[in-house]
Amino acid sequence: MSRPLGATIAVLVPLILASLMTGAASIHVLDALSDPWTMLVLMESRLPRTLAVLLTGAALSVAGLLLQALVRNRFVGPDTVGTAESAALGLLVITLMAPASPIWVKICVASLSAMAGTALFVALIRRLPPKEIMLVPITGIVLSGVVGSVVVYIAWQEDLMQYITTWLMVGEFSGVVAGRYEMLWFAGAAAGLAWFAADRFVILSLGEEVATGLGLGTKGVMRFGLAVVAVVSAMVVTTVGMIPFVGLVVPNIVSRVMGDNLRRSLPMVAAAGAALLLSCDLLGRLLRYPFEIPVGTVMGFIGSIIFLYLLYRRPARV
Amino acid sequence: MAPARPGNIRLLGGLSLLLAAASLLWLFQGLGDGNRGFIMQLRAIKLAALITVAAGIGVSTVLFQTVAGNRVLTPSIMGFDSLYVLLQTAMVASFGASGFAAVSDVPKFVMEVAVMCGLAIVLFGTLLGQGTRDIGRTILTGIILGVMFRSGSQLLGRLIDPNEFAVVQAATVANFSRANSTLLPAGAAMCAAGIAVAMWLAPRLDVMALGRDVAVSLGLRFGRMILVTLGLVAVLVSVSTALVGPLSLFGPAAFFGLVVTGIAHGLAQTHRHEVLLPAAALIAANILVIGQTVFERVIGQQAAMPVVIEFAGGLFFLYLLLKGRIR
Numbered sequence: 001m002s003r004p005l006g007a008t009i010a011v012l013v014p015l016i017l018a019s020l021m022t023g024a025a026s027i028h029v030l031d032a033l034s035d036p037w038t039m040l041v042l043m044e045s046r047l048p049r050t051l052a053v054l055l056t057g058a059a060l061s062v063a064g065l066l067l068q069a070l071v072r073n074r075f076v077g078p079d080t081v082g083t084a085e086s087a088a089l090g091l092l093v094i095t096l097m098a099p100a101s102p103i104w105v106k107i108c109v110a111s112l113s114a115m116a117g118t119a120l121f122v123a124l125i126r127r128l129p130p131k132e133i134m135l136v137p138i139t140g141i142v143l144s145g146v147v148g149s150v151v152v153y154i155a156w157q158e159d160l161m162q163y164i165t166t167w168l169m170v171g172e173f174s175g176v177v178a179g180r181y182e183m184l185w186f187a188g189a190a191a192g193l194a195w196f197a198a199d200r201f202v203i204l205s206l207g208e209e210v211a212t213g214l215g216l217g218t219k220g221v222m223r224f225g226l227a228v229v230a231v232v233s234a235m236v237v238t239t240v241g242m243i244p245f246v247g248l249v250v251p252n253i254v255s256r257v258m259g260d261n262l263r264r265s266l267p268m269v270a271a272a273g274a275a276l277l278l279s280c281d282l283l284g285r286l287l288r289y290p291f292e293i294p295v296g297t298v299m300g301f302i303g304s305i306i307f308l309y310l311l312y313r314r315p316a317r318v
Numbered sequence: 319m320a321p322a323r324p325g326n327i328r329l330l331g332g333l334s335l336l337l338a339a340a341s342l343l344w345l346f347q348g349l350g351d352g353n354r355g356f357i358m359q360l361r362a363i364k365l366a367a368l369i370t371v372a373a374g375i376g377v378s379t380v381l382f383q384t385v386a387g388n389r390v391l392t393p394s395i396m397g398f399d400s401l402y403v404l405l406q407t408a409m410v411a412s413f414g415a416s417g418f419a420a421v422s423d424v425p426k427f428v429m430e431v432a433v434m435c436g437l438a439i440v441l442f443g444t445l446l447g448q449g450t451r452d453i454g455r456t457i458l459t460g461i462i463l464g465v466m467f468r469s470g471s472q473l474l475g476r477l478i479d480p481n482e483f484a485v486v487q488a489a490t491v492a493n494f495s496r497a498n499s500t501l502l503p504a505g506a507a508m509c510a511a512g513i514a515v516a517m518w519l520a521p522r523l524d525v526m527a528l529g530r531d532v533a534v535s536l537g538l539r540f541g542r543m544i545l546v547t548l549g550l551v552a553v554l555v556s557v558s559t560a561l562v563g564p565l566s567l568f569g570p571a572a573f574f575g576l577v578v579t580g581i582a583h584g585l586a587q588t589h590r591h592e593v594l595l596p597a598a599a600l601i602a603a604n605i606l607v608i609g610q611t612v613f614e615r616v617i618g619q620q621a622a623m624p625v626v627i628e629f630a631g632g633l634f635f636l637y638l639l640l641k642g643r644i645r
Contacts (some may be wrong), residue, residue: 152625297476
């Protein structure tokens with residue numbers, strides 16, 4: 001295990017313990033075995049919430065890393081290229097057309113739609129001149145604005161604004177209890193699958209010609225990457241709402257520390273994403289205890305300060 | 319100063335005519351037999367607000383892009399109007415809702431603009447002044463700053479009293495019907511003054527757009543020029559945001575300004591600010607006035623206009639991008 005990964009895990013463990021202890025009901029984790037009520041709070045509320053945060057943070061950071069490798073640009077994340085908005089669009093359409101359909105159907109539709117949106121982004125940026133790196137994130141922002149405005153327009157017509165704000169605005173975990181977060185395991189699993197294909201993504205990020213020259217079927221790897229990004233985003237959007245920023249920041253920080261060997265840095269990206277999101281969630285729960293501040297808000301503020309510091313402390317290698 | 323090309327004169331003339339026609343349509347369309355004077359007055363106030371805001375956004379975006387040395391940055395992508403919202407929230411948080419309401423509109427407005435200018439110059443001057451050489455870092459910094467200001471005001475909004483939050487919310491949601499007639503004359507005057515200064519500086523802006531090294535060797539006082547331009551951007555952004563609230567409905571992409579400058583560059587095909595500045599102002603005004611007419615009178619849904627601007631503008635921007643018209 002590399003040293004940064006070890007250090008991150010050493011930070012993660014006390015964070016997890018703190019997350020299990022923090023909440024409106026004061027309980028002691030050590031009492032769980034003797035006190036059934038403590039056990040109930042732990043198993044039904046605290047543990048699901050902690051797991052949901054860990055899974056979301058890890059999966060979104062890995063999705064961001066893959067996306068950045070796929071489009072060979074460091075300034076994009078799943079929340080800035082229209083993936084989340086496309087997932088929300090799919091969800092909105094299926095809700096209007098077949099409101100009674102079971103949740104797994106809705107999630108499948110959201111994933112497919114997220115994949116279509118991400119693929120559209122990839123197709124768009126292929127037509128941009130390769131040297132203009134700054135046009136790529138801007139295209140993503142414009143595209144997510146366009147898709148987002150379709151979502152808002154439809155929701156407006158159908159009087160569903162409240163329904164969609166839970167997905168598109170700031171994500172939060174206050175609604176997570178047992179039975180309300182399990183979809184996130186799929187996001188975690190999708191991100192885990194990426195580890196097996198990590199080397200292929202590294203090759204793909206060298207550029208299509210080089211990758212083909214090295215004997216890589218670029219289309220298949222590309223599709224696999226898009227599928228991972230789409231599944232992760234769809235699960236996160238449908239369960240807790242979009243968490244901005246983590247998929248953009250964490251891969252950037254990690255690659256500054258560890259370089260671009262994906263197979264080595266992927267576990268680190270996952271652990272760092274989980275740790276960052278969990279500490280922000282904890283902070284959001286403590287700042288105005290016993291009330292809560294959404295994790296997306298806290299992270300936007302804290303995360304951006306950390307990121308600016310990192311960006312200006314080291315020589316730019318992005 | 320070389321005379322403008324005839325094509326550019328035609329462009330500006332055409333845009334002005336279009337705006338005049340749109341304004342007349344706005345004023346006189348469906349004017350019934352009722353109290354005409356009253357209706358005309360309401361419509362004229364709103365028209366003035368629309369044009370002021372549009373000109374402010376168009377011109378400030380062009381200026382900002384020149385400072386940043388970059389065609390795809392806008393004040394709102396860099397978090398300029400989120401900074402305004404953060405400032406509002408911070409003032410409500412520190413003075414309380416009643417203290418905030420007690421100050422009368424115009425002095426408050428002037429004070430806000432002054433504070434905005436100071437903040438913007440310190441912040442963006444440090445960031446943009448030192449190194450537009452590392453463009454990637456500048457863009458990333460801007461997007462991050464935008465997130466930071468937005469989250470900062472959300473965070474503050476959660477921490478303050480719900481009554482105070484309601485005041486902040488009322489002060490920071492875009493609404494052209496809110497355009498307030500006490501603030502409008504001051505706002506329009508400040509906006510006009512800002513644009514006049516920008517037009518006067520146009521030749522120097524052209525030099526500045528060549529980049530620091532060339533500009534300095536041509537004898538431009540580069541650092542001072544950056545501060546002046548950022549100050550103008552701050553005035554224009556604060557005026558338009560204070561008049562109607564931020565135009566974006568959600569998310570980081572209030573890219574109305576981006577769309578406007580994209581179209582201006584696409585149509586004008588020049589780098590000269592004496593053409594670009596008025597072209598951007600006119601294009602923005604046309605979009606807002608025509609859009610508002612269509613939405614208020616034809617479709618009857620005022621609130622959806624920002625959404626459609628975002629949609630149509632975004633599509634058009636992507637089209638220009640792919641056609642290679644935006645670099």
